[in-house]
Amino acid sequence: MPGNGKLKLGLYWAASCGGCEIAVVELREKLLIVDQVADIVFWPCATDFKYKDVEAYPDGYMDVCLFNGAIRTSENEHLAHLLRKKSKVLVAFGSCAYEGCIPGLANLFDRESIFRRVYLESESADNPNKVVPQTAYHMPEGEIEIPKFYNTVKTLGQVTDVDYFLPGCPPQDPQIWAVIEAIVSGNLPPKGSVVGANEKTVCDECKHVREEKKIKKFYRYHEIIADSTRCLFDQGIICAGPATRGGCGALCTKVDIPCRGCYGPPPNVVDQGASLLAAVASVVDADTEEEARRIVSEIPDPIGTFYRFSLPASLLHRARR
Amino acid sequence: MSNNGKFEPRIVAFLCNWCTYTAADTAGVSRMKQPPNVDIIRVMCTGRIDPVFVLKAFAEGADGVIISGCHPPGDCHYTNGNYKTFRRMPLVEMLLQQYGIEPGRFHWGWISGAEAPKWAELTREFTEQVRKLGPLNWKKQFASKED
Amino acid sequence: MAKITITIDGKPIQTEEGQTILEVCRKNNIYIPTLCYHPVLEPYGACRLCTVEVTRHGWPSLHTACTHPAWDGLVVRTNTAEVRAVRKTLMELFLSRTPNVPLIQEMAAEYGVTEPSYPVEDPNEKCILCGLCVRVCNDMVKAHVLNFSSRGVDRKVGPPFMEKTRECIGCGACTIVCPTGAIEIVLQKNAIYAAKPLGPTAAIYVPSLQAVPRVPVIDTDSCIRFRQRDRSNGEIEDACGACQMLCEANAIDFTQQDEILELNVGAIVVATGFQMWDSTKLSQYSYGKSPNIITALEFERLSNAAGPTGGQILTADGVKPERVAIIHCVGSRDKNPNAHEYCSRICCMYSLKQAHLVRDKTHAEVYEFYMDMRAFGKGYEEFYERVQEEGVVMVRGRGAEVQVLPSGKLRVTGEDANLGKLVAVDVDMVVLSSAIEPPADAQKIAQLFGLSRTPDGWFAEAHPKLKPVETNTDGVFLAGAAQGPKDVPDTVAHAGAAASMAVALLNRGEVTISPQVAVVDEKFCSACKTCLNICPYAAISFIVEDNVARVNEALCKGCGTCVATCPAGAITGKHFTDDQIMAQIEGLFRVPELVEA
Ligand SMILES: Cc1cc2nc3c(=O)[nH]c(=O)nc-3n(C[C@H](O)[C@H](O)[C@H](O)COP(=O)(O)OP(=O)(O)OC[C@H]3O[C@@H](n4cnc5c(N)ncnc54)[C@H](O)[C@@H]3O)c2cc1C
Ligand code: SF4
Numbered sequence A: 001m002p003g004n005g006k007l008k009l010g011l012y013w014a015a016s017c018g019g020c021e022i023a024v025v026e027l028r029e030k031l032l033i034v035d036q037v038a039d040i041v042f043w044p045c046a047t048d049f050k051y052k053d054v055e056a057y058p059d060g061y062m063d064v065c066l067f068n069g070a071i072r073t074s075e076n077e078h079l080a081h082l083l084r085k086k087s088k089v090l091v092a093f094g095s096c097a098y099e100g101c102i103p104g105l106a107n108l109f110d111r112e113s114i115f116r117r118v119y120l121e122s123e124s125a126d127n128p129n130k131v132v133p134q135t136a137y138h139m140p141e142g143e144i145e146i147p148k149f150y151n152t153v154k155t156l157g158q159v160t161d162v163d164y165f166l167p168g169c170p171p172q173d174p175q176i177w178a179v180i181e182a183i184v185s186g187n188l189p190p191k192g193s194v195v196g197a198n199e200k201t202v203c204d205e206c207k208h209v210r211e212e213k214k215i216k217k218f219y220r221y222h223e224i225i226a227d228s229t230r231c232l233f234d235q236g237i238i239c240a241g242p243a244t245r246g247g248c249g250a251l252c253t254k255v256d257i258p259c260r261g262c263y264g265p266p267p268n269v270v271d272q273g274a275s276l277l278a279a280v281a282s283v284v285d286a287d288t289e290e291e292a293r294r295i296v297s298e299i300p301d302p303i304g305t306f307y308r309f310s311l312p313a314s315l316l317h318r319a320r321r
Numbered sequence B: 001m002s003n004n005g006k007f008e009p010r011i012v013a014f015l016c017n018w019c020t021y022t023a024a025d026t027a028g029v030s031r032m033k034q035p036p037n038v039d040i041i042r043v044m045c046t047g048r049i050d051p052v053f054v055l056k057a058f059a060e061g062a063d064g065v066i067i068s069g070c071h072p073p074g075d076c077h078y079t080n081g082n083y084k085t086f087r088r089m090p091l092v093e094m095l096l097q098q099y100g101i102e103p104g105r106f107h108w109g110w111i112s113g114a115e116a117p118k119w120a121e122l123t124r125e126f127t128e129q130v131r132k133l134g135p136l137n138w139k140k141q142f143a144s145k146e147d
Numbered sequence C: 001m002a003k004i005t006i007t008i009d010g011k012p013i014q015t016e017e018g019q020t021i022l023e024v025c026r027k028n029n030i031y032i033p034t035l036c037y038h039p040v041l042e043p044y045g046a047c048r049l050c051t052v053e054v055t056r057h058g059w060p061s062l063h064t065a066c067t068h069p070a071w072d073g074l075v076v077r078t079n080t081a082e083v084r085a086v087r088k089t090l091m092e093l094f095l096s097r098t099p100n101v102p103l104i105q106e107m108a109a110e111y112g113v114t115e116p117s118y119p120v121e122d123p124n125e126k127c128i129l130c131g132l133c134v135r136v137c138n139d140m141v142k143a144h145v146l147n148f149s150s151r152g153v154d155r156k157v158g159p160p161f162m163e164k165t166r167e168c169i170g171c172g173a174c175t176i177v178c179p180t181g182a183i184e185i186v187l188q189k190n191a192i193y194a195a196k197p198l199g200p201t202a203a204i205y206v207p208s209l210q211a212v213p214r215v216p217v218i219d220t221d222s223c224i225r226f227r228q229r230d231r232s233n234g235e236i237e238d239a240c241g242a243c244q245m246l247c248e249a250n251a252i253d254f255t256q257q258d259e260i261l262e263l264n265v266g267a268i269v270v271a272t273g274f275q276m277w278d279s280t281k282l283s284q285y286s287y288g289k290s291p292n293i294i295t296a297l298e299f300e301r302l303s304n305a306a307g308p309t310g311g312q313i314l315t316a317d318g319v320k321p322e323r324v325a326i327i328h329c330v331g332s333r334d335k336n337p338n339a340h341e342y343c344s345r346i347c348c349m350y351s352l353k354q355a356h357l358v359r360d361k362t363h364a365e366v367y368e369f370y371m372d373m374r375a376f377g378k379g380y381e382e383f384y385e386r387v388q389e390e391g392v393v394m395v396r397g398r399g400a401e402v403q404v405l406p407s408g409k410l411r412v413t414g415e416d417a418n419l420g421k422l423v424a425v426d427v428d429m430v431v432l433s434s435a436i437e438p439p440a441d442a443q444k445i446a447q448l449f450g451l452s453r454t455p456d457g458w459f460a461e462a463h464p465k466l467k468p469v470e471t472n473t474d475g476v477f478l479a480g481a482a483q484g485p486k487d488v489p490d491t492v493a494h495a496g497a498a499a500s501m502a503v504a505l506l507n508r509g510e511v512t513i514s515p516q517v518a519v520v521d522e523k524f525c526s527a528c529k530t531c532l533n534i535c536p537y538a539a540i541s542f543i544v545e546d547n548v549a550r551v552n553e554a555l556c557k558g559c560g561t562c563v564a565t566c567p568a569g570a571i572t573g574k575h576f577t578d579d580q581i582m583a584q585i586e587g588l589f590r591v592p593e594l595v596e597a
C-alpha cells in the first residue's frame, strides 16, 4: 500500500441511473471510515477529477475501482479500458456493470429505433429539424467528437477484464461494506467471483411460506391482493426470487413485492431468464398443450419479465437486429 | 456453414432417449433418407430439456432447433416428462419470437419410436424450411466491436 | 345331525335325520319313479308316482316317498306288487290325460301300459298338473306368475286369467322343470344369437374349459336371484338360489362382490395377446353377408367339441358342407390401409389344420387359396405334406373375391399362379384366415406400463435378439402374441422365458438401478419447492430439518425433469449434466474450426 498506507479508490458511473452512487453515499457515517482507509482518486459524481488526471496516473495506480453502469457508448467503453489499465482491482459494481440491468433492456431495440423513438416520435419531442445524436459536430471552435451510441448495451465484463462482480440494483449497503472490508483486509476471493451476495437464492432469505407449486393462472402484481404469508410465486405472481442470487435480504418480498431479479443468476445458472422461465412453466397446471399455451400466453413481455436485469449478460445478449 | 458457397443450415435436435431418439435410430438403421444438417443431442426425456439448451444452440450458431419426444398424454417413458415440455415450450416460443427468431426455426413435437419415417420426413422438411429462412448467425449480432 | 338307520328293500342304510325317504333312496341309487319332484323345490305329493310301502310301528301302509320323512327304524319297500299296481294305475290315468307325451309313454310302458285305458279328452294335452312350474315360479323365482285355477277336472295351470303378464321375467325356469314339455318359451333365436354369437349360456357357468381356476361364475344379468333383486329394488332378496341348494360343497355365496385388488408385485408379465382383425374391413371377402362366410376363429369354435354343434362342422342350415374354401392372408401381407402389411405368421399352419379337420369330419372337398405356404416350424412341413395327401386342393394365389350367389352358395375367385389362370369355385362354406392384430386397448396398456410399440403396433421388446422378453421398463416382461404373432409352441417358449426372467428378478432380492440419477446440491438448494411437484415418481421430498429438497436415489429414474426445472441450478442430473450437454452443443460448432486448424 503506497505512501500514507491508504488505499487509492476510484469510482465511476457509466450507463446507469445513479442509484449505485447513491448506494455508496448511503453508507453514511461509514463513509468517514472509508475516508480513513482510502484516498479517493477519481469519483466524477462527487469530486472534481478529470479524465486527463486519470490518464496521467501510472498504470495500476488505483488499488480499487468501483465501476457502475453498463457500456452504452464509446465513452463508457473508453473509460472501461482506461480504468482497467489504471486499477489493480476492477469491480463491476451493481447490476448494470455486472449484467446490463434496466439500461440493457434497450437491447430489444437498436440505435436507430431508439433514436427514432426518443428524438423524433416521443410525445414530448419538439424536434422540427429531426436532429439525432451525431458522433461529430462542427462548432465555431472546431470539430468536436461526441461519444458513439452503440447498438447494443454490454456489460463491463464484456468489454474488459473484471476482477469482481458486486450485484444489485443497487447493491445493498451491508454488502458494499463487507466488500470494502474484504478489500481493506486484503482477504480477497478468487478473481472473477461474485462478491457481496449469497450462494443460495432469494427464497432462502424470504419470509413467505412456500408449498408445492401448481399454477392455473398468472397474475400481474396489480391484479391481485397478495396474501402476505404465502409464497408469491405459489399465488401466481411471477417472482424472480427462485432464480435470483440472494444477498439483498429479500427486501422486495419483505413488503410483498415480487423479486425482479436484480442480483442476477445463482451460481450454477448460466442464463437467469431461461432458468426462471423453466421453473415458471414447469409448474403450470395444464394437462394439455392448449391449456398450457393459454395459461402462459397471459405472461406479458417474456424478456422484460424473465431478463429484466440480465439481458445483455444472457446467452443471446439482445434481440435480433 | 457453407458448402461451395451454398447455405447449409445447421440444426440441433434434442431428442428423448425412448421415443424420437429410437425413431431416429431406426430411421438410420433403415437407411431412410435424411439430410446431414441435423445434429442430435440425446437426453433421457424431453423433460430434461432446459430452455437454456435451445438458447445455447442458437447462441452457438444453430440456424434451427428441434425438440422431440414421446407423444402425450401417456407415451413418455417417465409418465409425464413430456407434460413439462408442452408447458415450457410455448413460453420458449414466445421468448424466441421476442428475440426476433422466426417461429420456423424452432420445432417441438412428438415422434414415437415407431415413427421412424416421420422423423426422416421432419428432418427433410425442417431443413428445407430453415434453408429458406437463411442463416441466423447469432454470433454476428453481437460480435462487431463498433456496435 | 343325528344318525338314523332305515331299512330299504331289506337293506339297512345309515344316514342322517331330516331327509325324505325319496332323498335317501336317491342318494343310495335306489330307483323310485317321480314326476312332480324336483330337488330344489318343496315336495308336493301331487303325482303320487313315488308311492312306496312304509312299515311304521309294525303296520305297513302306502305313502309318497317324496313327502315322507326318513325316521330311525323305518322299513321301506319300494317295489312290492302293491306298489307296482298303484303306479300302474297312475300311469294309466296319466297316459289317458297326455297320450302323446313321450316321457309319459315311456314311463307307462315300464308298467305295461301302452294304450290309454280311459277316454282321451284332448290328445294334445301335455300338462299333468304336477305343479312343478307353479312351485318354481312362486317359491323359487318369486315372480308369482303361474298358478292353478279352477278345480277338479277343470284344474289348469297358467297366469292370472290366462292373460299375458308383465310379471313374467322370462327366466324360463318353468320350462326347465316341466317334465312333459308342456311349457315353451318362444325363443327369439336370432336375437339371442346376435347378442351371444356362440349361443346362450346358463346364468352360472365356467368361463371356458381351460379356465384357471376352473370355477363357475354367475352372470348377474341373467341370474334369477340378481334379476329379481334388481327388479324389486332389493325387496325380493332370496329368489331361486337353486345352485346354492344343490352345491354340496356349499361354495355359492351370493354376497360376493366384484373386487378390485391392489397387489404389490415385483414383476409384471404383459401377455395381452392379440385380437382378430375385423374382416369386414375388406369388402371383397363379403364377410357378414352370409352366415357361411366365417373367420378362422369362428371355425375353431364350430369345430370345438364344447361348441354349439358339439364339434360337428355344419353350415348355417345345419348340414355338412360339401365344399369348403379356406382363404389365407385375409388382411395380412396387404398394403391396403385397412389391412396389415405384416404376415400374421400363424394362419398358414392353422389353416392347414382346419383343412385337415374339414376333411376328417365331413369329407368335403377343401380348396385352400394361399400366397405361399409358411410351414416354418418343426414338423410343420411334414404336416403340410400330409394335408396335401389328404386331398386338399391347393390353389396358389391370393383369394380375390367371395360372392354370395342367389342360391346362397358362395363363389370364390382367385388367381392360380401355378396355372396362370383365374379360377372360381362354388362352395358351401368359406373360412377366412383373417389377420391377427394388437388388441384395441394396446396403446392404453403401453401407456400403463411405459412400453413402446413397434411400427406394426405390437409391444416392443428391449432388444430384438438379446432381450426378447424384456421391455424398456424394468420389471415388466412380455409374453406371447402381445409381442408379435406367435403360435402356441412359440408362445409357450416365450412365456416361459418371461416367467423365468420375472422369477430371476424376484429371487435376486435386490435391484440394480441406473446411475443416472438426480442429486440436489444442498449448498445451493434454497427451499423454493419448485421441484416438489415435478417428479413423476415422487422421488423428491422436502427435508424440513435441513430446509432442503432431497432426491431418493432408489426412486429416481433419471428423467432429469427436475434438473431442468430447478431455478437455483441446485439439481444435477448425473451423466446428463448441464455442463455435459452445453459442452456437446459447443462441440457441434467447434468441429469445423478444428478441421480447418
Ligand atoms: C383361428 C386361430 C387358430 C389358431 N390355431 C392354432 C393352432 O392350431 N396351433 C397353435 O399353435 N396356435 C394356433 N393359434 C395361435 C394361438 O391362438 C396363439 O398362439 C395364442 O393364443 C397366443 O397366446 P397368448 O397367450 O399370447 O395370447 P391370447 O391367446 O390372445 O391371450 C391373451 C389373453 O389376455 C387377455 N387380455 C387382453 N388384454 C387384457 C387386459 N388389458 N387385461 C387383462 N387381460 C387381458 C385376453 O382376454 C386373453 O385371454 C391360432 C390362432 C387363431 C387366431
Ligand atoms: S427447485 Fe431447486 S432450489 Fe428449489 S427446492 Fe428444489 S432443489 Fe431446492
Ligand code: SF4
Residues within 6 Å of the ligand: C517, C518, C534, C535, C536, C537, C538, C539, C540, C551, C555, C556, C557, C558, C559, C560, C561, C562, C563, C573
Ligand atoms: S430426475 Fe426425474 S425421476 Fe429423478 S428426481 Fe428428478 S424428476 Fe424425479
Ligand code: FES
Residues within 6 Å of the ligand: B016, B017, B018, B019, B020, B044, B045, B046, B047, B069, B070, B075, B076, B077, B078, B080, B081, B082
Ligand atoms: S421419455 Fe420421451 S418425452 Fe419423456
Ligand code: FES
Residues within 6 Å of the ligand: C033, C034, C035, C036, C037, C044, C045, C046, C047, C048, C049, C050, C051, C064, C065, C066, C067
Ligand atoms: S314325486 Fe312324490 S308325489 Fe309326485
